[in-house]
Amino acid sequence: MTFRVLIPLTALLFVACGPADEDEDGFTVDDDCDDTNADINPGATDLPRDGVDSDCDGEDPPHEFEGDWNLVSVTMDAGDGDNLAEATVSGSMTIEEDLSVVIDIDATQGEESLSFDITGDATADGVEGDFDMDLSVAIDTGGDTLSATGDWACTTAAATIDCTGSVVLEQGSIAVVASFDQ
Numbered sequence: 001m002t003f004r005v006l007i008p009l010t011a012l013l014f015v016a017c018g019p020a021d022e023d024e025d026g027f028t029v030d031d032d033c034d035d036t037n038a039d040i041n042p043g044a045t046d047l048p049r050d051g052v053d054s055d056c057d058g059e060d061p062p063h064e065f066e067g068d069w070n071l072v073s074v075t076m077d078a079g080d081g082d083n084l085a086e087a088t089v090s091g092s093m094t095i096e097e098d099l100s101v102v103i104d105i106d107a108t109q110g111e112e113s114l115s116f117d118i119t120g121d122a123t124a125d126g127v128e129g130d131f132d133m134d135l136s137v138a139i140d141t142g143g144d145t146l147s148a149t150g151d152w153a154c155t156t157a158a159a160t161i162d163c164t165g166s167v168v169l170e171q172g173s174i175a176v177v178a179s180f181d182q
Contacts, residue, residue: 074176091116100119114139118135120133
């Protein structure tokens with residue numbers, strides 16, 4: 001006795017093929033949040049703040065250095081021998097989602113005080129690591145307010161940001177090395 005079972009062709013195709021992988025990135029439509037783009041899948045690297053959820057986790061990650069940072073140490077050298085080595089220094093840095101930067105540094109040494117109000121924009125390169133800042137600086141010397149510009153390069157490691165750069169005034173420049181932590 002022979003039995004015949006008829007199975008519709010569409011059922012065989014579904015069983016044989018399984019869920020589709022339209023972009024052929026190895027992830028099916030069940031897991032891939034954009035199955036029309038092979039660069040977007042659960043195994044992709046998601047670049048921060050690029051407006052694309054590349055790894056399908058539902059968010060565009062922040063840059064690792066976004067947020068509020070406390071000034072840990074700073075050295076300033078104007079090249080005239082007065083490097084504020086004995087100064088009492090406090091400060092902070094905030095880096096916003098759009099990579100705008102606000103840095104406040106207050107230094108007091110004896111009768112002298114300097115207050116740096118620094119604003120600018122960070123330019124991030126890649127997923128992690130380094131960023132550069134082009135800055136506008138207002139320096140309050142306790143009577144006069146001086147305007148300056150500056151270019152800083154910063155590196156991130158663990159939970160610190162170390163920045164090296166200059167504050168350029170009409171009268172000269174001040175070399176600055178600052179370290180921040182969260």
